[in-house]
Amino acid sequence: MHPIGEKYLRKEALPFLWCPGCGIGTILGATLRAIDESAIIDQVALVGGIGCSGWIPTYINADVMHVLHGRALPCATGLKMSDPKRKVIVFTGDGDCLGIGGNHFIHAARRNLDVTVIMVNNQIYGMTGGQMAPTTPSDAKTTTSPSGNPEFPFNACELAKASGATYVARWTTAHPQQLSKAITKAISHEGFAFLDVLTQCPTQAGRIIYGTADPATLLDTLKSNTITIRAAKGKSPEELEGKLLVGTLFQDNQKPEFSKSYFKTAEISRSSARD
């Protein structure tokens, strides 16, 4: 096993439950490299929601919580506010974060809570068998949209930015090196850091939406459907049609972070009560 796995994984929980060729293992690898680079393993608190992505923290030898569907962010809020020195990293899926967890997501972002949210985006509800999700492309065939998806997907990064997130980035599992660097940046960013990570899902989205279960073909499709900010410069709208932008999409280092402003307000009201 790779040394980074030997160092950080719970060996007794192995092997991973994810399907062969699933991108989640790649995301776990990128996260461990970022944690190693930031040397924060003793301060991390990892939270996983429900879905395949929610299992990521359970394989890491650190303080972890595996919580209810859509409720990773309220639990992360509790972890952060009870001990602001913690480095809280949340692993959530596109359904967990933007479906049932949508409300918690917009408010945690609005507050600019200092957490890192890694949203594993396979554009479908994978663990339950392939139902359409808030991020499923229009006209895509899923088990609950057999004649094509009549809805329109969220742009998670735009939603995060509009809600008040102060670090917003998108990458895919076809960019593991850049993803790892982005996670390192997100961890050190003081504020709500959101990463939309597009992932191949051979068993569900692969077979149902993209028509193939071959991980390499799916990953190639992911790479060709995205374009880096640098590569997109100077390209015409026709050339950029249908391509998602990857990279650091937004960063704001000025907005006050929630735990700091909350405890400052608490201290003000305590000192005015004393007077």
Add this chain to the structure above:
Amino acid sequence: MVNIVIDEAYCKGCYLCIHYCPKKILEKSITINSRGYNIPYVVTPERCSKCKICELICPEFAMTVEENRA
């Protein structure tokens, strides 16, 4: 001297390493691991460029690019 270690206990036969190796030095072997997958093997290790894409892309932490002094 590069030694690419493939941990056959964890390989799930997704072959992303084979597909993404820029030097095309990995191929499916005839060895079947305990999970029933044909694991990859290194055809020409001397052509490895140590890019470590196989390490980064493998979802099971099964690939390690070791550099030993010859």
